Amino acid sequence: MSVPDRARVTIADIAAEAGVSVPTVSRVLNGRTDVAASTRVRVTHLLQKHDYQRRGLGRTTQANLIDLVFNDLDSPWAVEIIRGVEDVAHEAGVGTVVSAIHNQPTSEQRWWQNVQSRASDGIILVTSHLHPKLQAEVHRFLPTVVVDPSGLPSYDVPTIGATNWAGGLSAIEHLVGLGHRRIAIITGPPRLQCSRARLDGYRAGLEAADLQVDPDLIHTGDFYHESGFAGGKKFLGLSNPPTAVFASSDQMAFGVYEAARQHGLRVPSDLSVVGFDDLPEAPWMSPPLTTVRQPIAEMGMLAARTLLRLVRGEPMETLRVELATQFIVRESTAAPR
Amino acid sequence: MSVPDRARVTIADIAAEAGVSVPTVSRVLNGRTDVAASTRVRVTHLLQKHDYQRRGLGRTTQANLIDLVFNDLDSPWAVEIIRGVEDVAHEAGVGTVVSAIHNQPTSEQRWWQNVQSRASDGIILVTSHLHPKLQAEVHRFLPTVVVDPSGLPSYDVPTIGATNWAGGLSAIEHLVGLGHRRIAIITGPPRLQCSRARLDGYRAGLEAADLQVDPDLIHTGDFYHESGFAGGKKFLGLSNPPTAVFASSDQMAFGVYEAARQHGLRVPSDLSVVGFDDLPEAPWMSPPLTTVRQPIAEMGMLAARTLLRLVRGEPMETLRVELATQFIVRESTAAPR
Incomplete structure (x- = not known):
């Protein structure tokens, strides 16, 4: 049985050593620009010193998780999204934690506490209904991708939709x-x-x-x-x-x-x-x-691939992707009488 | 942000200190009888010494995960099972990792490596098609519950079915x-x-x-x-x-x-x-x-509750539970002409 490296350094460890907040470390990790240059240098140095990049994906001996979050699991295409995300994550040795937050603030808060305690590497939101404050917080801490956004997303997160x-x-x-x-x-x-x-x-x-x-x-x-x-x-x-x-x-x-x-x-x-x-x-x-x-499963697959790239710190060419729809002719249409 | 206790002791640590194999520690944890008495005493002592029970569920500051495993995610009731399991796990502060193993030995092995690396606390199998050797190994390492077994399960695992x-x-x-x-x-x-x-x-x-x-x-x-x-x-x-x-x-x-x-x-x-x-x-x-x-979602809920009890080491009254079916009259039946 392989042994997870329980002693690996966390964002919180880095933050404590650097004397900055956890969100600040996240911002540096996510390549955001709203961090003072001196802070960025100090945090980056500590990340390198502690070999933080070893948390990166593809190391099958380490626990790696992504979170896939729905409002409710009653959508008939929820399972299609799960299938697409799981397919890519499984292949990469990453576990997919599925949650439903039921549009309830207490449920959202509990989910977010759980995400933090299990040290998730990133989030795929199949909803844009998170409370805006929580959404901002999630986005600040962790790489986030939104699938099938129901409106224009408020943050600079990658979104996957259809035409x-x-x-x-x-x-x-x-x-x-x-x-x-x-x-x-x-x-x-x-x-x-x-x-x-x-x-x-x-x-x-x-x-x-x-x-x-x-x-x-x-x-x-x-x-x-x-x-x-x-x-x-x-x-x-x-x-x-x-x-x-x-x-x-x-x-x-x-x-x-x-x-x-x-x-x-x-x-x-x-x-x-x-x-x-x-x-x-x-x-x-x-x-x-x-x-x-x-292409719902494909949207899930692309969301997972995009998130894994974000976690690895790879640059995104574009924030907004629409996958093509396809017209499927079966037997419910005919010429009018 | 709460910090997961990355330094908590693992089964592997206990096994190393006791000079026994990891499966042996698992057997002791699962209360199995096929362990020599002297070994049981030594392992139990170490588990207590290192306060291993602190891994138990309900501590929201610790990472806690269960694994929910399907053959494939194309079953129309997969999402119902996920909903039931997630509902109970979410409430308990536990993440539900969803996987599909596609009945392929390589996929099964990769899944099992991933489960071990992420230190899952237990397994819900929605299949009895795991390769028998792997199934035995899974059961040896981790508490396991089977939902809707398609045949008589070969191991003494709790199963949840319908009448x-x-x-x-x-x-x-x-x-x-x-x-x-x-x-x-x-x-x-x-x-x-x-x-x-x-x-x-x-x-x-x-x-x-x-x-x-x-x-x-x-x-x-x-x-x-x-x-x-x-x-x-x-x-x-x-x-x-x-x-x-x-x-x-x-x-x-x-x-x-x-x-x-x-x-x-x-x-x-x-x-x-x-x-x-x-x-x-x-x-x-x-x-x-x-x-x-x-009652598919309820079967998932009961499976999750049963697994959480197993993880906490609570005794099971019965290994086999069948939830009642219910006849639903809609409009597709009428008296014959």
């Missing part, structure tokens, strides 16, 4: 290509950047086909099943209902299926439906769902 | 109660204990209703969607097709939905379908799926 606008556009191009003219959308929560980008892709697709945006055909959802069902019911009750619905999440698309079933309509012969995500269950739907694929 | 037989029986009682007489089953892989228990529950339900078991109405599946689709197609092609299908997993039930759709049949008016699991997506199906609920 939401292009994905929305591809859905509408597909439906227009099949001959649809009355195409409805169920959006995500408007406060989220990804929702707004998908809606703008929808608008751009209609505009490119010289179609008007009809406010009756826009329903504001929240990405969950129930709001897709509600939007589907509303659309099918219109005097001039749409022939196709673009749901901004697969879960909402499944809700539209159920609204169609309750109206005695069949997908796709009576109503075409397109989703967004390509959840693992999208191909199991009846009929299998045509959707915009987000 | 599969009773769950299968409840599905058939429901269908018989609706008036069905030709009820088919799609089984899981026969090598898994849970598959056999569900099939026996099916047989018991038919027997209780004085119905014959018709071999034509038993299709051997593998829990995945495709085998449910294949079984559904086979049944619907029979000259005397069933009026109801009990699928031993929700994913296979979704496959039966698709087979029915392709045959131009409606669920439930033309065919009743019952699943097993109650995956998060079961209520989003169209129609929402009637199914046997496994």
Whole structure:
């Protein structure tokens, strides 16, 4: 059994010896510029003296951990993110600690205490809902990467997202290509950047086909099943209902299926439906769902690779990466009657 | 920032000082009887001398980790298990390291090296597919709990499962109660204990209703969607097709939905379908799926609580726990025409 080097120096040891705060040592480690030059020299010297870089990754005889943090683990794509992150971390000999903070300040605080006590090397946040003060503190102490940011991140942290606008556009191009003219959308929560980008892709697709945006055909959802069902019911009750619905999440698309079933309509012969995500269950739907694929596991993989680079102190070429979406044609779309 | 006590004594330190192997110290810690009495005394003395029990859980200033291990993270209920385990561990100030070992010896070995280097306090295995030699080694070093064992575990480890037989029986009682007489089953892989228990529950339900078991109405599946689709197609092609299908997993039930759709049949008016699991997506199906609920998150919670007790050295009342399944009636079952 290999023996972890329990005596290795910690950031706190360096801080104590240098007579500075722990955040200051973190700032030096993260290459930040808001540290006095003399302090930087002193801390860097101590880091070298104690061979602090030996904490670096890839040494399989040392404990190395990263933290992967969700608001809640009820997101259907949480497991996809975990799979991507774990795949890269496992290969690098790094353990992935998974946490859910439930948007509760006490839970966030406890998580942050735990992170510090277990000496995590870095953080992947699958949320931007951390309390701003805590987020700033986390970012000050540890390298951080944000996956699928729901808004513009406030700190200079690397973020990994998907091309939401292009994905929305591809859905509408597909439906227009099949001959649809009355195409409805169920959006995500408007406060989220990804929702707004998908809606703008929808608008751009209609505009490119010289179609008007009809406010009756826009329903504001929240990405969950129930709001897709509600939007589907509303659309099918219109005097001039749409022939196709673009749901901004697969879960909402499944809700539209159920609204169609309750109206005695069949997908796709009576109503075409397109989703967004390509959840693992999208191909199991009846009929299998045509959707915009987000490369969720790949986003997790890239987040892990980016974090490991940050931990090693490698420079980042860019802070913001969007992975391409892909349009997946299955059986839930057809030409309108 | 609290500082982890990096200098705390390790099992390896104790072993070196006692002049015994690391596994021997582990055996003493785990209260096993296969250690010579004189060795036990010497090791116990050293453990006390170095206050080894201070490693115990609940000290938020110390790093404490448990490892949660899957074969693969593609199981639709993986995230449910993670949620249950994380919930309990988080509350106890313990980090949950999630890994997938992909049934590959090299991946298993790397995982085990990583576990040792990060000084994990215990293991929850969501698989019984570890190579037997590795499984024995893991169990020798660290407290271990197995969730949802697919077969009879070979070691004296606590296991957490569900009442599969009773769950299968409840599905058939429901269908018989609706008036069905030709009820088919799609089984899981026969090598898994849970598959056999569900099939026996099916047989018991038919027997209780004085119905014959018709071999034509038993299709051997593998829990995945495709085998449910294949079984559904086979049944619907029979000259005397069933009026109801009990699928031993929700994913296979979704496959039966698709087979029915392709045959131009409606669920439930033309065919009743019952699943097993109650995956998060079961209520989003169209129609929402009637199914046997496994309390998967609760199984994860109980596994974590059991492991934390083992780590603290508390005695176990019983090694084998089965949590009750629950029959959930939604809209995929109706009386036969």
